[in-house]
Amino acid sequence: LRAEGLITRVQGAGTFVTGAKLRMHLDRLEGLAESLAGHHLPVDNKVLSVRESTATPFVAGKLGVAEGSPILFIERLRSVGGVPLSLDTTSLRPEAIPVLLDADLETADVFALLESELGVRLGWAENTVEAVAADAATAKLLRIRASVPLLLLHRLTYLSDGTPFDLESVRYRGDRFCLETTTHRSG
Secondary structure, three states: OOOOOOEEEEOOOEEEEOOOOEEEEOOOOOOHHHHOHHHOOOEEEEEEEEEEEEOOHHHHHHHOOOOOOEEEEEEEEEEEOOEEEEEEEEEEOHHHHHHHOOOOOOOOOHHHHHHHHOOOOEEEEEEEEEEEEOOHHHHHHHOOOOOOEEEEEEEEEEEOOOOEEEEEEEEEEOOOEEEEOOOOOOO
8 A cells, every 4th residue: 555655654653545636736936945834734845965066068058058058956855744755956046146045945945036136026837747767866865666657847937038947756655646727718
């Protein structure tokens, strides 16, 4: 049952029914903490890395900066109720470095910090979702077997003025999470 994601075992606490999958709406631009706020679930952010890095050709093209420019790189393991949910890697434009490099990213939301501390306004995001197999390193962090299917969300977030600012790749456990959106048929 644990391998199928139906129960969770926590050493010293017991065995618990996992329950329904957590859901995030893709038709709203919000971080994980914002999307789960109404569920009253304990969200744990373990920051694996926060560092100044340099933009690869791919990242530079997406963020609209020169190749080799300084960027901020963040890697976090997100857990809900003590069970790993996602592995997030984020690359941000150089303007984010002084605000987020020393920020408490275990308790504060990146989007909220960008808006409150940097004074920018987020506008929209381009999202791509695909299924991928968990590599060995990701599987170990998410406490699943290697090659188990994951939902991979690529999100490029733009400021309200159209500046690409935040490039994320989030690997979600497919047994714990689903992405939802509402679509309309145009006339």
